Amino acid sequence: MSPAEFWSIGELAEHAGVTVKTVRFYSDRGLLPEAGRSSGGHRRYGPEALERLRLIRSLRTLDLPVPEVGRLLEQDEVLGDALEDAVARQLRELGSQLTALRWREAALRLLHDCPPQERADRLALIGGLSTPPDTTALARFWRRMLPPRMPAGLTASILDAAVPQPPADPTPGQVLAFARLHALSLGGCSGRGHGPNEKARTNRDHRPTVLYQGLEGAYALASAELSAGRAPHRGEALDGFVDAHAASWSTRDTPAFRTRLSALLTITDDPVIGRYWELAGELTGPGETTLGAAHTWLRTALDEQLTSEGPTAPESWMPLPPALVAATAEAGPAG
Template sequence: MWTIGELAEHAGVTVKTVRFYSDRGLLPETARSVGGHRRYGPEALERLRMIRSLRTLDLPVPAVGRILDQEDALEDVIAGQLREIGSRLAALRWREAALQLLQDCAPEERAERLRLIGAVSAPPSTAALARFWRRWLPPRLPARLVSAIVEQAVPQLPEGPTPAQVLAFARLHALVSAPCPGTGHGQPAAHRPNGGRPAVLYDGLREAYALASPELRAQRPPREGEALDCFVSAYAGSRGTRDTPAFRHQLSGVLAADPRIDRYWQLTAELSGPSEPTAGAAHDWLLAALDTQSAAGRLNTTPKDCR
């Protein structure tokens, strides 16, 4: 049996260290001397070495206790620590990019950029963007459709952002957080339906945007095809009418006058990069295809329904 000093000497640590882990239940003594002093067996040395190894990984004391007491706890603790470290690293990368942004900008821009960045946490949250869309989606949309629209509209944040991406997100956050004159909040959609069946419209638009995305990635100019047919069919179906040449001509004019949030999609594109077309870019591409078709006078055929 070893005294606390002898165990400390064998392990190459201080008596204070042994006492600290003993007091927290990580290193129980084997017995007590007649005078009440702690005594440890040889197994305490291996346990103490294990504790030191785990603490070297910066694992908190409670987590170390779980690993020592539960055989299957190590994997869960490691996974949790990796998540936590990943979050801290992401925060550091965002802070680094934000500091670089402030360092590299002109002095007259610094105050405004500091205000924008100061309103955003690090790493940032997209909760404000999600609320922005949920607030303006038509009522009584199916929950699965609401979730799908929000997922499509809210961009994924880069883990290692550039200073330009930090600025884009800060401006995007300010855009969705600022009140819109006359409404008390922002107007998020160019295709918010007036009456009709909004669930039919939004379902169809999601499909049309998905069909248009490969066209945008390939940098093809707006043109007729399945994506445009699906786009028009969504509007026609939501209004209970047919896709006819007259309807297409009328729809082209109506959509051109719709309120837009091009700034939202511009900032989203700056944040996500050109390889991921936004729903706004797909909407613009489809509208341009419709306008081109209308202007060219090619509305004499009835397109196939995308369904």
């Protein structure tokens, strides 16, 4: 091209339908190469600059940051994998922003529609959340509750099941449930523990890893029963539940053990855990089964069996582990 065919910065801006300031901005950042300079030192651009400028504007329309645009323009194939990755990142970021906006809207509706006397308490609860909210506090709560030295894989599996994920498009009620769940998790437990009580959790005769590995299958079966709308009853789910507890005490499932187990579960009921599962149920909504609901189903099935058959005195059967007997001595037989 002859010098006469080069465009000035103003001419390029006119061809592209942008301002001179825009052309200068991208030129100064090295995104828009110059074809040369005039004898007076003014910038000159070739027709290829127009195509590059249009590409830059298209990428910026996607709200890609200028540094990201620069990295894309350095690729041999601008419209190849690099652009696909950049668009995917942008979609994830946009999704996070939209979720945050939906949570903010639901929180505002919660405050707008609640009775005036409740507004201060709800505002304090909401103020403790990030937007979008995260579940770090809930995971820490369960790490404190679970027995120490559990296998990492088993702990991760329990956390996945026990920590409900915040919905992407919550109702005001779900915002309130999560805010209360978050506050409860920060407050910690009542000290009575989940499952075996503190004495059982620290007793060397008790094997919590065996317990929680067995409970995983029992809870899955109970969840299926719940989803099908079946009332608590004897069957595979309850047998798996009792077997898990029996194996953790190195004993076997007998009528005497079921009596002791019912008593143990009664004295280790934790109101904080109960409230946690109540709020988790409000957060997940109908159609979703929590571990707490599965545990209650199994507890009810066990107690109804003992009620219908009558409790069995442990002394009539094989000796039970002393630690289990000691843990239930103050409660006596259940049923």
